[in-house]
Amino acid sequence: MASPRRAAVVGAxxxxxxxxxxxxxxxxxxxxxxxxxxxxxxxxxLADERVGEVVAGxxxxxxxxxxxxxxxxxxxxxxxxxxxxxxxQACGTGLEAAVLIANKIAxxxxxxxxxxxxxxxxxxxxxxxxxxxxVLLAANRAKSTAGVVKALAGLRPGQIVPEIPANREPGTxxxxxxxxxxxxAHWAISRxxxxxxxxxxxxxxxxxxxxxxxxxxMTPYLGLTKDNNLRADSSVEKLGKLKPVFFPAGADKAEAxxxxxxxxxxxxxAATVLLASDEWAAERGLPVLAHVVxxxxxxxxxxxxxxGLLMAPAYAVPRMLERNGLTxxxxxxxxxxxxxxxxxxxxxxxxxxxxxxxxxxxxxAPLGSIDRGKLNVHGSSLAAGHPFxxxxxxxxxxxxxxxxxxxxxxxxxxxxxxxxxxxxxILEA
Amino acid sequence: xxxxxxxDFVNSGIGKTxxxxxxxxxxxxxxxxxxxxxxxxxxALLGTATANGRVAKVVRAVxxxxxxxxxxxxxxxxxxxxxxSKVAAAVVDATGLSSPSDLAAIQGFLxxxxxxxxxxxxxxxxxxxxxxxDRPAVRAARRALEGLVRSAAKExxxxxxxxxxxxxxxxxxxxxxxxxxxxxxxxxxxxxxRLDVGTVPGYAGSSAGTDWDRxxxxxxxxxxxxxRGIGRTVATTLARDxxxxxxxxxxxxxxxxxxxxxxxxxxxxQLDITGEGAGEAILSHAQRHGGIDIVVHNAGITRDKxxxxxxxxxxxxxxxxxxxxxxxxNDILIGSPDDTGFHRGGxxxxxxxxxxxxxxxxxxxxxxxxxxxIGLVDATAPLLAPKDATINAVAPGFIETAMTAAMxxxxxxxxxxLSSLTQGGLPVDVAETIAYFAQGASYAVxxxxxxxxxxxxxxx
Numbered sequence: 001m002a003s004p005r006r007a008a009v010v011g012a013x014x015x016x017x018x019x020x021x022x023x024x025x026x027x028x029x030x031x032x033x034x035x036x037x038x039x040x041x042x043x044x045x046l047a048d049e050r051v052g053e054v055v056a057g058x059x060x061x062x063x064x065x066x067x068x069x070x071x072x073x074x075x076x077x078x079x080x081x082x083x084x085x086x087x088x089q090a091c092g093t094g095l096e097a098a099v100l101i102a103n104k105i106a107x108x109x110x111x112x113x114x115x116x117x118x119x120x121x122x123x124x125x126x127x128x129x130x131x132x133x134x135v136l137l138a139a140n141r142a143k144s145t146a147g148v149v150k151a152l153a154g155l156r157p158g159q160i161v162p163e164i165p166a167n168r169e170p171g172t173x174x175x176x177x178x179x180x181x182x183x184x185a186h187w188a189i190s191r192x193x194x195x196x197x198x199x200x201x202x203x204x205x206x207x208x209x210x211x212x213x214x215x216x217x218m219t220p221y222l223g224l225t226k227d228n229n230l231r232a233d234s235s236v237e238k239l240g241k242l243k244p245v246f247f248p249a250g251a252d253k254a255e256a257x258x259x260x261x262x263x264x265x266x267x268x269x270a271a272t273v274l275l276a277s278d279e280w281a282a283e284r285g286l287p288v289l290a291h292v293v294x295x296x297x298x299x300x301x302x303x304x305x306x307x308g309l310l311m312a313p314a315y316a317v318p319r320m321l322e323r324n325g326l327t328x329x330x331x332x333x334x335x336x337x338x339x340x341x342x343x344x345x346x347x348x349x350x351x352x353x354x355x356x357x358x359x360x361x362x363x364x365a366p367l368g369s370i371d372r373g374k375l376n377v378h379g380s381s382l383a384a385g386h387p388f389x390x391x392x393x394x395x396x397x398x399x400x401x402x403x404x405x406x407x408x409x410x411x412x413x414x415x416x417x418x419x420x421x422x423x424x425x426i427l428e429a
Numbered sequence: 430x431x432x433x434x435x436x437d438f439v440n441s442g443i444g445k446t447x448x449x450x451x452x453x454x455x456x457x458x459x460x461x462x463x464x465x466x467x468x469x470x471x472x473a474l475l476g477t478a479t480a481n482g483r484v485a486k487v488v489r490a491v492x493x494x495x496x497x498x499x500x501x502x503x504x505x506x507x508x509x510x511x512x513x514s515k516v517a518a519a520v521v522d523a524t525g526l527s528s529p530s531d532l533a534a535i536q537g538f539l540x541x542x543x544x545x546x547x548x549x550x551x552x553x554x555x556x557x558x559x560x561x562x563d564r565p566a567v568r569a570a571r572r573a574l575e576g577l578v579r580s581a582a583k584e585x586x587x588x589x590x591x592x593x594x595x596x597x598x599x600x601x602x603x604x605x606x607x608x609x610x611x612x613x614x615x616x617x618x619x620x621x622x623r624l625d626v627g628t629v630p631g632y633a634g635s636s637a638g639t640d641w642d643r644x645x646x647x648x649x650x651x652x653x654x655x656x657r658g659i660g661r662t663v664a665t666t667l668a669r670d671x672x673x674x675x676x677x678x679x680x681x682x683x684x685x686x687x688x689x690x691x692x693x694x695x696x697x698x699q700l701d702i703t704g705e706g707a708g709e710a711i712l713s714h715a716q717r718h719g720g721i722d723i724v725v726h727n728a729g730i731t732r733d734k735x736x737x738x739x740x741x742x743x744x745x746x747x748x749x750x751x752x753x754x755x756x757x758x759n760d761i762l763i764g765s766p767d768d769t770g771f772h773r774g775g776x777x778x779x780x781x782x783x784x785x786x787x788x789x790x791x792x793x794x795x796x797x798x799x800x801x802x803i804g805l806v807d808a809t810a811p812l813l814a815p816k817d818a819t820i821n822a823v824a825p826g827f828i829e830t831a832m833t834a835a836m837x838x839x840x841x842x843x844x845x846x847l848s849s850l851t852q853g854g855l856p857v858d859v860a861e862t863i864a865y866f867a868q869g870a871s872y873a874v875x876x877x878x879x880x881x882x883x884x885x886x887x888x889x
């Protein structure tokens with residue numbers, strides 16, 4: 001079989017990310033995704049154009065937003081004749097959307113597409129109490145007035161308490177932070193190492209802003225021109241003053257290492273990335289920043305399987321390396337999503353561990369360490385924030401542009417996701 | 430934009446009567462251009478000062494090509510009307526003057542014309558370039574036209590304008606876009622001004638085949654400061670005239686910039702034009718459109734302070750944005766390849782200001798930058814001639830924008846009323862003049878600074 005063509009990353013647009021209940025408190029997912037799309041349309045002159053597909057999603061979604069991406073496209077300046085679909089793979093959504101489009105481009109099914117993601121924890125969907133819902137559904141099913149009255153007689157004051165979405169794993173009832181605290185303890189990730197990674201993320205992102213790196217990747221929104229979680233003056237010293245907020249179950253609280261500083265905050269935002277065939281880009285005189293080479297997903301059994309919730313990328317990456325005949329060191333840049341500082345460090349520790357690589361990955365030798373100077377060189381989620389579904393669509397163009405500015409090279413993307421999943425990909429320029 | 434309530438009032442039924450009784454100044458409603466509008470809304474009168482005139486023939490050809498009825502007798506009855514019935518325009522071929530005595534012929538023609546020109550009418554006087562004459566009598570006669578025109582502009586009523594075009598020796602066949610601009614409603618707010626055609630040697634081009642409804646069709650234009658205000662209107666106007674527009678503004682204005690770009694079907698480039706490599710970034714972005722035909726240096730800032738209170742950082746920021754950025758970008762444009770960069774026959778249009786001509790209290794830095802723009806135009810024009818390119822500037826007067834809306838009422842009213850057209854201009858008036866300079870057909874118009882100010886008394 002002739003190898004399929006590689007999809008090109010042409011460019012991107014996102015809105016600045018905003019800490020929850022702040023600048024975008026009144027913006028809906030649809031508003032933010034539309035704004036991100038419109039900025040992309042403006043950057044690439046796509047007004048009234050039909051691209052092959054727009055694929056995006058959100059993790060926290062109102063039931064009315066079942067067609068979120070389609071509604072956003074209809075509200076945007078793209079041609080209303082542009083087809084869309086929604087995907088949802090938790091924090092992997094944005095990257096998965098990009099992979100789906102890249103694959104269709106590779107197969108020649110579409111020539112261009114926009115991948116994206118959006119999330120708001122400010123305008124979150126609040127559902128009615130489960131008891132109330134059952135009463136209301138029963139009333140709805142009743143065939144007579146008497147039946148309706150009888151069903152509604154089941155109403156109780158306590159049912160007024162709504163059900164608010166929580167950052168909690170349904171399988172374990174534990175929050176993501178609590179899960180990660182276990183992983184951090186297991187890999188003995190120190191507080192200092194986490195704070196160092198965090199400070200570097202802020203410093204790198206601030207430097208990237210100062211250098212104008214985001215001038216063609218971002219469009220201001222609702223008065224924000226930068227991610228407002230960014231603390232350019234962040235330091236290990238300042239981060240060291242924060243109290244731990246996540247505690248590994250059953251462990252000594254004094255050993256807790258995870259703070260609000262070295263964990264990503266709840267964030268609102270949207271991101272989009274334009275992918276295309278080389279031909280499509282060339283016809284429009286548009287640059288090709290990088291190509292999508294391969295992608296892999298993995299999942300771990302964090303419920304019964306003695307593996308950390310966010311460790312799936314540790315399994316996905318070696319499978320992808322094997323398929324491509326690469327080693328972990330064959331990359332010029334690494335973009336490892338900073339859900340928590342300890343997530344990045346635990347993943348790197350796993351790859352360095354002969355025991356993990358032998359027992360869990362079945363490898364004779366560990367993957368080894370990476371040059372930390374090539375990791376998240378323009379900052380990542382700890383500084384920028386992490387609107388769940390948007391993060392992949394932030395990272396893909398960031399890495400593509402880094403590779404392009406480098407004059408070529410190969411980059412690795414690794415994103416962990418809720419539900420014990422992970423999405424990873426390789427870009428080359 | 431601040432609403433002009435006074436204009437609404439004096440143009441209302443009862444307001445017109447009251448204003449008339451009290452002797453309040455009327456505010457004419459200016460005719461403005463829209464695609465498909467005829468060049469003139471009625472007939473034109475064409476006068477000749479001497480038997481040696483060299484442009485009457487060209488004017489007649491342009492007018493008849495535009496379907497305009499032309500009469501030479503200023504008292505000719507028109508359309509079954511009388512010898513005083515209204516005309517849309519009068520053009521005087523004032524070339525070939527040999528002494529000030531020849532001016533009487535122009536007076537003889539224009540005296541009946543002043544009462545015949547209708548609302549938003551046009552009087553255009555075309556003379557020789559004074560500097561091309563050595564003999565004192567000839568040069569005096571040529572120079573006299575400017576006083577005549579500027580005074581007639583102050584006398585004209587109902588939104589009629591009077592302007593002067595100097596045509597260089599040998600440039601009489603290169604007037605078409607200029608004639609069309611000054612006669613049409615595109616020049617609604619240009620009054621009492623002078624413009625020279627063909628004065629920078631070595632120009633080349635043609636107006637043949639121009640679609641006058643879309644005179645820059647297929648061209649690629651770059652507009653800086655396009656997010657809002659006059660820049661947004663310039664982008665809209667150039668797109669209306671057929672150009673693909675690259676809209677440039679600072680990254681922090683990116684959301685408004687995206688709206689402009691999407692509204693005009695162009696592209697957005699978030700860029701700090703004062704940054705290193707700004708010119709290269711513009712060229713690089715424009716590669717996708719195959720290069721650049723038109724650059725409009727519209728971006729500008731004010732950091733007003735009395736000179737007594739000025740500080741150097743504020744001063745420098747104004748000079749950097751309003752002047753140094755343009756110089757740097759122009760250098761890159763001029764040095765770029767004809768095919769993929771700034772194209773042969775390209776157009777640069779920059780924005781000066783009435784403040785740069787007349788000065789303004791508290792605006793030393795702004796006025797310095799805007800006067801500097803005029804020097805930039807003067808010196809750049811001959812550099813562009815070998816590329817068949819041109820550079821010109823528009824100098825807006827009081828234009829109704831968010832900036833003027835923020836002025837104190839007294840200052841704003843003075844800005845509006847102390848002009849021959851007794852009102853503020855609109856952003857589109859500035860944009861129309863820029864669009865005229867941007868036309869390929871304006872190939873003989875180079876190194877000019879044209880005020881768009883309704884003949885404001887400031888700096889007149």
